[in-house]
Amino acid sequence: MNGRPILTAAETRAAEAAVFATGVTVEQAMEAAGGVVAEAAWRHAGRVPTLVLCGPGNNGGDGYVIARLLKARGLKVRVAASGEPKTDAARAMRARWDGPVEPLADVAPAPLLIDALFGTGLARPLDPAIAAPLERLAKAARLRIAVDLPSGVGTDDGALLGPGIAYEMTVALAVLKPAHRLQPAAALMGRLVLGDIDIPGASKLVEIARPHLPAPGPADHKYTRGHVVVAEGAMPGAALLSAMAAQRGGAGYVTLAGRATGQGGPAAIVRRDAPLGEILADDRVGVALVGPGLGRDAAARALLDVALAAGRPLVLDADALVLLAGSGALSGMPILTPHEGEFTKLFGELPGSRIDRARAAAERSRAVVVLKGPDTVVAAPDGRAAIAAPAPGWLATAGTGDVLAGLIAANRARGLDPFDAACAGVWLHGYAARLAGAGLIADDLIAHLPRALEACL
Ligand SMILES: NC(=O)C1=CN([C@@H]2O[C@H](COP(=O)(O)OP(=O)(O)OC[C@H]3O[C@@H](n4cnc5c(N)ncnc54)[C@H](OP(=O)(O)O)[C@@H]3O)[C@@H](O)[C@H]2O)[C@H](O)CC1
Ligand SMILES: [K+]
Secondary structure (H helix, E strand, C coil), X not given: CCCCEECCHXXXXXXXXXXXXXXXXXXXXXXXXXXXXXXXXXXXXXXXXXXXXXXXXXXXXXXXXXXXXXHHCCCCEEEEECCCCCCHHHHHHHHHCXXXXXXXXXXXXXXXEEEECCCCCCCCCXXXXXXXXXXXXXXXXXXXXXXXXXXXXXXXXXXXXXXXXXXXXXXXXXXXXXHHCCCCHHHHCCXXXXXXXCCCCCCCEEECCXXXXXXXXXXXXXXXXXXXXXXXXXXXXXXXXXXXXXXXXXXXXXXXXXXXXXCCCCCCCEEECCCHHHHHCCCCCCEEEECCCCCCCHHHHHHHHHHHHCCCCEEEEHHHHHHHCXXXXXXXXXXXXXXXXHHHHHHCCCCCCHHHHHXXXXXXXXXXXXXECCCCEEECCCCCEEECCCCCHHHCCCCHHHHHHHHHHHHHHCCCCHHHHHHHHHHHHHHHHHHHCXXXXXXXXXXXXXXXXXXXX
């Protein structure tokens, strides 16, 4: 997985420090930061009267640079600050701003609001003396642009520490931070632009990128493309959705294992009413998917036990996760795909951000954990983690989880490692949802998978 790196506030500071150690100054970095935001604001908003809000730290320092650069382009620019700058670089930029600086409390609004109050240095919830004018000015503006981050979000966990204003654009500086992708903060960003200021960052946490999934070659046949076995349980419709998703997601051979023979779906799905253990004994089985529509009774438990003992790569979803609650480490690095409720049943209440929790769960279970939601996080036991770019809210509908599990199974069966398979499935799912559009149902996702796959060739 090779997506854009996502750095915490401390990691961002370390990346900056490494660049400063080479002789680049903070002021140079700040000029670069102000430059990319001013350019983005100019392109987005054009010649509109602008109010720049500056905080006490380096985010505020960026704000003074932005104000100077936009004024130099002929814009009517005013600056308001929450107080005096507290860092040397911000003081230097304040000194280079040749206009007045008004107090934040009673400044008049402008059509374009640029928020440079707080970035990665926000350490606690916003004081009402800052939150109230910020909210007032944002409401009165026509366009709102956040510098690095909306002021009032937790950089590392995406929590709301302020009024929760929605921006039209956020210019992330140097690297993405977790709040750019974690909810509820991520929903406030508007268009997210990454401003390159020559501060490279590397991280074990990345954004899920479009996977490269080459078309089958001349040497491929149905089994090399991946044989997925989906176990049917109490609600065979869910298993059928998973099976169809695996098939349209690129698997060469899909078997539905269970009793619900002949219950709709493509003729190309092989249906076998044989014991699951017997089906999984075939070496050509690439993945067993257990959980969608499984049920939670003794029969379900028995199927899960058979799958756990079969020694095949596993994707475990839905009811299988609930049945697993309380188990310790699993063998063979299965992929677990819980939503929040299943996650809590399986792992209890863990502390920290969604990334922290997914990582802790992956380490504890020795599994790849896909913590599903509006900000899906994938984590591996070795600390690798990835966050999905926001997917359409229309995905919050019955059956979409079954489709995701089938997609992940198909990618695992084609030979991707569990972490990459999970990320590829999440990407395809989100992309298919964008193609399917408003009002989508789970079946529509399956119909759009061929086009999503095409995008990955
Ligand atoms: N990424 C880069 O390479 C560059 C980023 N730049 C910009 O710098 C900011 C980070 O700057 P920093 O000074 O570390 O932090 P902030 O400006 O976000 O805020 C720190 C100041 O704010 C005070 N603070 C914190 N929380 C609150 C609060 N709730 N209410 C009031 N004041 C608060 C804090 O004071 P303390 O009392 O906590 O000490 C600081 O005074 C980054 O986001 C980019 O925009 C650089 O321009 C260069 C390159
Ligand atoms: K900001």
